[in-house]
Amino acid sequence: MIKRKRFGQHFLNSSSIAKSIVSEAKITKNDTVFELGTGLGILTPLLCEKANKVISMDVDKQLIEDAKSDFSKIHNLILKSGDGFKNNAPFTIFVSNLPYSKSKEAIEWLAESSFSHGVIMVQKEFAEKLLAKSSKKRKAISVIADHAFEISILSNVSKNNFSPPPKVDSVILKIVKKNIMKKDLIQTINKIFSYRRKTVKNILKQFNKETVIDKRVDDLSGDEIINLANQILEK
Numbered sequence: 001m002i003k004r005k006r007f008g009q010h011f012l013n014s015s016s017i018a019k020s021i022v023s024e025a026k027i028t029k030n031d032t033v034f035e036l037g038t039g040l041g042i043l044t045p046l047l048c049e050k051a052n053k054v055i056s057m058d059v060d061k062q063l064i065e066d067a068k069s070d071f072s073k074i075h076n077l078i079l080k081s082g083d084g085f086k087n088n089a090p091f092t093i094f095v096s097n098l099p100y101s102k103s104k105e106a107i108e109w110l111a112e113s114s115f116s117h118g119v120i121m122v123q124k125e126f127a128e129k130l131l132a133k134s135s136k137k138r139k140a141i142s143v144i145a146d147h148a149f150e151i152s153i154l155s156n157v158s159k160n161n162f163s164p165p166p167k168v169d170s171v172i173l174k175i176v177k178k179n180i181m182k183k184d185l186i187q188t189i190n191k192i193f194s195y196r197r198k199t200v201k202n203i204l205k206q207f208n209k210e211t212v213i214d215k216r217v218d219d220l221s222g223d224e225i226i227n228l229a230n231q232i233l234e235k
């Protein structure tokens with residue numbers, strides 16, 4: 001039970017939803033798919049049917065042992081136990097029913113990674129945060145996600161499609177890579193949001209830089225925040 005909570009283990013139990021996730025991922029025989037969170041493997045064999053190669057990782061060793069025995073006849077599947085955010089094998093498509101507590105980490109890791117597109121399942125509230133347009137609701141992760149990806153909502157998924165059911169409903173998103181971001185840019189955007197009540201002038205002062213711009217972070221567009229972060233990072 002502790003493992004379930006810590007690792008966000010709510011397993012999808014709907015094969016029709018699994019099929020639609022795989023179909024929306026538009027996988028071809030030229031693709032290497034990275035699946036973060038093998039779980040009980042509801043998506044894994046479907047991904048293998050479409051892809052050239054699938055790398056599927058789960059932090060829970062036992063789940064990987066079980067998958068190795070269940071899928072021993074699948075030859076284009078590499079199963080690895082460990083932290084998926086430490087994967088450095090290249091991939092073209094990312095597919096994951098994300099462990100909810102790791103959603104922000106996942107988006108930041110994906111923003112740094114090079115790949116074509118992905119399909120991810122996240123908590124509804126997190127999806128709203130990613131897609132937030134109003135400056136009040138916008139967070140650092142909204143700006144990071146908007147800079148790194150084109151994001152679209154594919155469908156809503158009720159919590160009853162998982163075992164055990166989580167407390168909240170989920171959303172399936174398609175993410176198409178726009179920009180690869182450097183770690184220091186991501187860190188600086190997070191830092192800017194920790195000063196969101198300050199003016200740009202005062203934020204830049206913290207980094208020994210100057211400007212005449214008197215706006216607050218909430219009054220800046222996403223692009224202006226990226227420019228501000230780049231200005232802070234300029235040597």
Ligand SMILES: C[S@@+](CC[C@H](N)C(=O)[O-])C[C@H]1O[C@@H](n2cnc3c(N)ncnc32)[C@H](O)[C@@H]1O
Nearest residue numbers: 007010011012037038039058059083084097099
């Ligand atoms: C929401 S479940 C989804 C499992 C499966 N793909 C499904 O759709 O039913 C998330 C899975 O991610 C795994 N997980 C959690 N943190 C992880 C990490 N850092 N790296 C790899 N897998 C992780 C959990 O053990 C769990 O199996």
